Amino acid sequence: MPKLAVVAIGGNSLIKDKDHQTVEDQYNCIFETSQHIVKLIAEGMNIIVTHGNGPQIGFILLRSEISKNQLHEVPIPSAGADTQGAIGYQIQQAIGNILKEKGIKKGVATVVTQVLVDKNDIAFKLPTKPIGPFLTEEDAQVKKKKYNWDIIEDAGRGFRRVVASPIPIKIIEQDAIENLVKNDFIVIAVGGGGIPVIKDEYGNLCGVSAVIDKDRASSLLARNLKADYLIISTPVEHVYLNFGTENQQAISEMSLQEAKQYCAEGHFQKGSMLPKIESAIEFLEDGGKAVIITTPELIADAVAGKAGTRIVK
Numbered sequence: 001m002p003k004l005a006v007v008a009i010g011g012n013s014l015i016k017d018k019d020h021q022t023v024e025d026q027y028n029c030i031f032e033t034s035q036h037i038v039k040l041i042a043e044g045m046n047i048i049v050t051h052g053n054g055p056q057i058g059f060i061l062l063r064s065e066i067s068k069n070q071l072h073e074v075p076i077p078s079a080g081a082d083t084q085g086a087i088g089y090q091i092q093q094a095i096g097n098i099l100k101e102k103g104i105k106k107g108v109a110t111v112v113t114q115v116l117v118d119k120n121d122i123a124f125k126l127p128t129k130p131i132g133p134f135l136t137e138e139d140a141q142v143k144k145k146k147y148n149w150d151i152i153e154d155a156g157r158g159f160r161r162v163v164a165s166p167i168p169i170k171i172i173e174q175d176a177i178e179n180l181v182k183n184d185f186i187v188i189a190v191g192g193g194g195i196p197v198i199k200d201e202y203g204n205l206c207g208v209s210a211v212i213d214k215d216r217a218s219s220l221l222a223r224n225l226k227a228d229y230l231i232i233s234t235p236v237e238h239v240y241l242n243f244g245t246e247n248q249q250a251i252s253e254m255s256l257q258e259a260k261q262y263c264a265e266g267h268f269q270k271g272s273m274l275p276k277i278e279s280a281i282e283f284l285e286d287g288g289k290a291v292i293i294t295t296p297e298l299i300a301d302a303v304a305g306k307a308g309t310r311i312v313k
Contacts, residue, residue, distance in 0.1 A: 006222040006230035034094040039300040053083040053192030058132020075157040077207025084191035115194030122168035129165030134158030219279035
């Protein structure tokens with residue numbers, strides 16, 4: 001059977017920098033990342049692509065806030081669904097165009113994905129998930145006061161708005177995703193970590209104002225579908241110990257036990273690398289073969305063991 005990989009692409013696969021944030025810029029960035037993903041497809045691997053949506057959902061909510069005197073406001077779950085459709089459309093178009101160019105006959109489809117969370121999750125009282133663009137401290141304080149936003153300083157990179165980030169429990173459209181993979185489709189799913197939903201007193205699903213960490217949701221999907229690899233793209237080639245200091249140390253390979261130890265020692269930031277490593281640990285503990293963390297352009301080399309950080313049992 002072909003190997004199955006869940007490839008979780010991060011913000012740098014969608015937006016390169018603050019000067020390239022338009023829809024056209026985003027497609028160009030996605031197309032570049034998709035070329036590297038197609039290398040894996042060309043080698044016979046089955047692929048599910050997941051993606052972040054922090055800046056994009058932030059843009060939608062900011063537009064909604066600015067126009068609220070003329071139009072109804074957009075709830076966070078709906079904004080998440082909007083980003084899944086828009087970003088998924090660009091990814092499936094980019095991958096489809098590259099497959100066509102290379103003569104590879106495969107379908108590509110986006111599944112707008114709901115993810116069940118616990119309505120009593122403590123995260124709803126302690127917002128931690130960054131959304132929207134990075135802000136200066138001055139801008140952050142203005143928006144905090146004007147819009148009543150929760151603001152944090154994000155891993156030394158600037159200030160960002162944060163919302164609740166509950167733990168994903170169940171992927172509602174998992175059967176559809178699995179059937180598409182079995183029928184030789186490349187699937188884009190669990191965008192932005194999925195649209196967070198809870199069950200009401202009648203067992204019906206309803207959206208909640210939160211954003212699920214995309215790496216945790218990607219890990220859950222990979223575990224449930226018994227994927228061989230969980231591949232997480234980041235802005236840096238390796239995972240580092242003592243990141244950002246003069247003593248930073250790149251890690252080419254680490255064991256599951258070492259990953260747990262480094263987390264316990266506080267090497268990884270909550271808003272940055274920590275959820276990726278924790279997601280990796282969960283995936284490996286549940287039978288995954290390997291987790292690969294690296295930049296988008298090195299994905300194929302990293303799978304071959306020539307780049308990036310590899311986490312194994």
